[in-house]
Amino acid sequence: MNTKICPSCSKEFQGRRNKKYCSVSCKNQYHNEEYRNSNQTVITLNRTLQKNRVILKDLFKVYRSSAIPLSVLEAHGFDKKFHTHLFNAPSGDRYTMVYELGYKTSFDNQIQIVEMDEVV
Structure with missing residues (x-):
């Protein structure tokens, strides 16, 4: 058996030649961290858009x-720099949209x- 070091927890372990992690939980933890790091910009953007949506929804009520x-x-x-799209209504009005609210x-x-169903 080969002695290896787990890239997630840095513990030594023994296993097959192609085994990379000491356990399934270390493997999952490593890949979850990699996903979070590689998608941090998207995660932050989605969080801001979701916050804007909640504010619009609460104030619309x-x-x-x-x-x-x-x-x-x-x-x-509310951060007005962040929106999902612009919508030109048939009436000629232009709406800044955050998902279904604008x-x-x-x-x-x-x-x-x-709300989108009111505009169309």
Whole structure:
């Protein structure tokens, strides 16, 4: 048997020539860490988008389609740099969307929050 060092926990172990990890849990831990490290940008972006979505959803429940200052969203932690897409409604209005929720900005920094099914 060959003596090897586990890349996850750094313990010495013995096993087959092609065995890399001392246990299944070390193997899983190693690959989970690799996944997290290689996808950190995507994970952070998704977290920010999800936070923006929750803020829009919560404020939509309170205000519906009433105009509110953009500063209200920002006070709740909304980051207007992050959105999923832009939507041009048949009426000609342009909405900044975060998944199924969106908002349109008026000239005086007021916004109107909408759900996608209301826009179409």
